[in-house]
Amino acid sequence: MIRKILTLLAAAAAIFAATVTAVVAAAMALYALTVDNFGPAGAAAIVALAAALVPLALALFFLVKAKEKPPLEEQSLVQRLFEAAKQRPIIATGALAAASVLAVRNPRILTMVLTTLMASKPPRPK
Incomplete structure (x- = not known):
């Protein structure tokens, strides 16, 4: 039982680490794409805006899904x-x-x- 719980925790930690790595890589790529056109401050602002829009979009998705009521x-x-x-x-x-x-x-x-x-x-x- 304990072994199964530890295995699940290790799998969750691995998924979390992979997700964090992907998010950081995406932020770095977005920064690299926009730094030439907008400068360092503008590129950082665009990355921050993108980082704010992703959770907002997820929250709106789940909010709409939660409001769907059965007949x-x-x-x-x-x-x-x-x-x-x-x-x-x-x-x-x-x-x-x-x-x-x-x-x-x-x-x-x-x-x-x-x-x-x-x-x-x-x-x-x-």
């Missing part, structure tokens, strides 16, 4: 409730306060609702 019929009841709470936070806060008062007065209702929400759905035929 409504594929979402569970809990996911739909959280989505509704995000869209209407004041109404969600009021509903939470009402549910809290109801739960304090009758804990059996809270138990029943939680059991219903946490119950797994049977798989849908495809």
Whole structure:
């Protein structure tokens, strides 16, 4: 078990080292290509701009990917409730306060609702 973990860590370290080497080589190549036209300061600024744009592009890609939501019929009841709470936070806060008062007065209702929400759905035929 420990041997497998150490092997995975060594592989991750090797991938990281290769990635860092590739990034540094790309930065040096970009600098060498632009230093004649823009001078040392301009070439350094272009390399810095490129270094800032790559993570920005990755972040935008993952942000767009994260916003893709499954169709409504594929979402569970809990996911739909959280989505509704995000869209209407004041109404969600009021509903939470009402549910809290109801739960304090009758804990059996809270138990029943939680059991219903946490119950797994049977798989849908495809």
